[in-house]
Amino acid sequence: METTKTKYANALFSIALEKNKVIEYQDQAKKLLDIFKVNPEFLKFLDCSFLPIDVRLNALNDIFKNCFDEDIFIFLKIVVKKNHALILADMLIDFSSLCNQNQNIGEGIVYSTIPLNENQIKKICDALQQVEKKKIVLKNKIDSSLIGGIKIAINDRVYDGSLSFKLDAMKQNLLKGGE
Numbered sequence: 001m002e003t004t005k006t007k008y009a010n011a012l013f014s015i016a017l018e019k020n021k022v023i024e025y026q027d028q029a030k031k032l033l034d035i036f037k038v039n040p041e042f043l044k045f046l047d048c049s050f051l052p053i054d055v056r057l058n059a060l061n062d063i064f065k066n067c068f069d070e071d072i073f074i075f076l077k078i079v080v081k082k083n084h085a086l087i088l089a090d091m092l093i094d095f096s097s098l099c100n101q102n103q104n105i106g107e108g109i110v111y112s113t114i115p116l117n118e119n120q121i122k123k124i125c126d127a128l129q130q131v132e133k134k135k136i137v138l139k140n141k142i143d144s145s146l147i148g149g150i151k152i153a154i155n156d157r158v159y160d161g162s163l164s165f166k167l168d169a170m171k172q173n174l175l176k177g178g179e
Helices: 004-018 022-038 040-047 053-064 070-081 085-102 118-132 163-175
Strands: 105-112 135-142 150-154 157-160
Touching: 004 022, 004 070, 004 085, 022 040, 022 070, 022 085, 040 053, 040 085, 053 070, 070 085, 085 105, 105 118, 118 135, 118 150, 135 150
Parallel strands: 105 135
Antiparallel strands: 105 150, 150 157
């Protein structure tokens, strides 16, 4: 069953495809996500049913009217009018994923015990691009349960080079009577 956020993401993606503006709209969606990360209270303001809709739309107009493509701005207004502003960030994340699929870009997470720098992530992406046969974009998340090494999740595939995985594999091998 399609969720509300998925329906909105699909609708925006359809418009982006129709107007041949997938990359442009994805860039604008990322800018909006950055704004919402810095100002999460703004989404609560846009969703506040105690405030008249025209007050919320005027605020949206004052802040975003000339900053984004007209279709993106109309999308924002519709989301606010339908009282879905609290899930707007999720809609934009789903939209961005659809854009990446369209551009043959694989999204994933590289788990590590310590933060990885940009150069390390780039080397991992470069290696994975050879295996996956597409551009790879990774975000780094910390997972202290790995003990050491890294684990990478891209869509439905997991590449596990963590110490905890290797120790578990050794344990399973020993329990089976292996070497």
